[in-house]
Amino acid sequence: MSENKKSFLIINRKAPYGSSAARDALDVALTISVFEQPLSLLFLDDAVLQLLPSHKPDQIGQKNLSANLAMLEMYDIDQxxxxxxxxxxxxxxxxTIQLKIKPLTEPEIALLIKQHDQVLSF
Known part of the structure; x- marks a missing residue:
């Protein structure tokens, strides 16, 4: 197996519910982390709503995304x-965000994107 590691940036842009995009982004992040590849997650646009502490998706017949977010730390996803x-x-x-997350300005986001080998956007 090759020792070459590629760095991944997953850009999450979608609201937590209404489509599978938010859950898909987190599933891909957890999968990449299993292979011990360098990984960062960036929340943009309506994806920041995923970071709010009180979700009540059962009222719209969806599973709570907060459990997936809580797993990030278990999988050593801390960027x-x-x-x-x-x-x-x-x-x-x-x-109000319970995760250890760093707010970035637009120029900092551009630099973050340039620093990664692979960028996946959801």
Whole structure:
């Protein structure tokens, strides 16, 4: 097996419910981490809503995405980033997010993207 490792950035752009995109992004992240590849997650646009602490998806017949987010730490996925602009546009205070996540400005996001070999967007 090759020792060459590629770095992955998963950009999550979708709201937590209404489509499978948010769950798919997290499933791909967990799968990549099993193969011990360098991995970062970036939450942009409506994906920042995934980071809110109180989800009640049972009211719309969906499974809670928070359990998948909680698994990130178990899988040693600790390079977590969020768009500061996306948070501000949605009135979300970064201090309410329970994950250890770093807010980034637009120029910092551009640099983060350039630093990765593979970028997957959901």
């Amino acid at each position: 977590l980033y969020v768009s500061r602009t996306s948070l501000e546009q949605r009135g979300i205070n970064p201090d």
